[in-house]
Amino acid sequence: MVGDDLDTRILDAAKRCCEQWGVAKVTIDDIVAASGASRATIYRLFPGGKDVLFEALRVRELTDFFDVLTAAVSAGGDGDGEPDDVESLIVRLVTTATAELRNDQHLAIMLATAPGETLGQLTVEGLPRIIRVAADYLVPLVKPHIEPLDPALLIDLLVRLTISYFLAPSDLVDLGDPRSARAVLRPALHAYLNGHPTAC
Amino acid sequence: MVGDDLDTRILDAAKRCCEQWGVAKVTIDDIVAASGASRATIYRLFPGGKDVLFEALRVRELTDFFDVLTAAVSAGGDGDGEPDDVESLIVRLVTTATAELRNDQHLAIMLATAPGETLGQLTVEGLPRIIRVAADYLVPLVKPHIEPLDPALLIDLLVRLTISYFLAPSDLVDLGDPRSARAVLRPALHAYLNGHPTAC
DNA sequence: GACGCTGAGACGGTTTTCGTCTTATCGTCT
DNA sequence: AGACGATAAGACGAAAACCGTCTCAGCGTC
16 A cells, blocks of 8 residues: 555545545645645646546546456356356346445445535436446447447446446345346347337 | 424534534535525524534533433433442443443444544543533432542543543443443442542 | 514635645665 | 656645625514
């Protein structure tokens, strides 16, 4: 932790400050105090101040998330020689992502201490980026299985569903459970693959 | 909750703000927004601003605490006709107070989100007031049993012990457990009653 | 209708925060 | 050793946030 890069140290400090006070209440000086870096250094590494810094933090959190997700999904291929069918791949993506969200300590704290800010990042301002990064990571994974259809649309849909069921769990569906996830996704997925993208 | 007194509404709002951001980061405008009261009203009810307001909040929390404590201890008198011996009374006080501290949701949140501030209120700046209020409530309870000794000294001691064991539980003592509490308190109590206030 | 209480918010003064800049220190490379 | 880049510390003026007070309008009560 101590020997990390300077920018990592600063982002970690910003993350801690965030958890304590919420983005809105954190000042650059708080991050200076928490990171041990000097004000000048912070502005050199993140020119633009708080906005740029927290933007960088969000990007890092997001890529970390998808690094873990893709690693877990790739490693978890059952036989790991023969690729599974699309449906199994999708189910594994969704269930793993759901589990990762539910285990995310930082996210839980942020939702508890600054629900407004955090919900915004998950559902409004932040959603386009989430979908973009998700596409970067996951399109290559699913594309070979569903060509020639557009994989980006599928990912877009899955991201929205996963986040919605994470934020507001349903009595009828549990996307953390492979059985339930498969039951929900199968019809939509087949419709999609047969050229009838789900209504909406 | 809505029909409460204005000052109660404002103090409740201040409490919520506190839990979210810690006293240091809360502004009058935050409390205005959270309470629905206007800035003018807040300054009229708490002339002096944030300091006075949070002071009032601490006093309220404190008196609430001891209201609950004395009610529980009084009601919990085993036969409730014949008064117990001093030792049993003291043990009941300490165990009940410990349980109340451990169940205090607000206190737990404050200790988690603003440990520095909160610890200060429990151990340094705030301790004199805690002891003073404790004395107001508890001296009448114990005085009849230990006259002609000074009950204030005993209360002072018990407050400090209870807070210390709450903040830093020991492997050897559990002041939430009557058996353990009695074992710890009996020797000190007897020494005190026999005119040898515990060394220190 | 007069009166008191309250919410809304304007206002100037103060404090905090920002973003830049300078200086001193430290480690590294030559 | 000496030059150099990176960094911590913190000074500085400008901008923003915050404070405490004040006015005013709305609303219920007498």
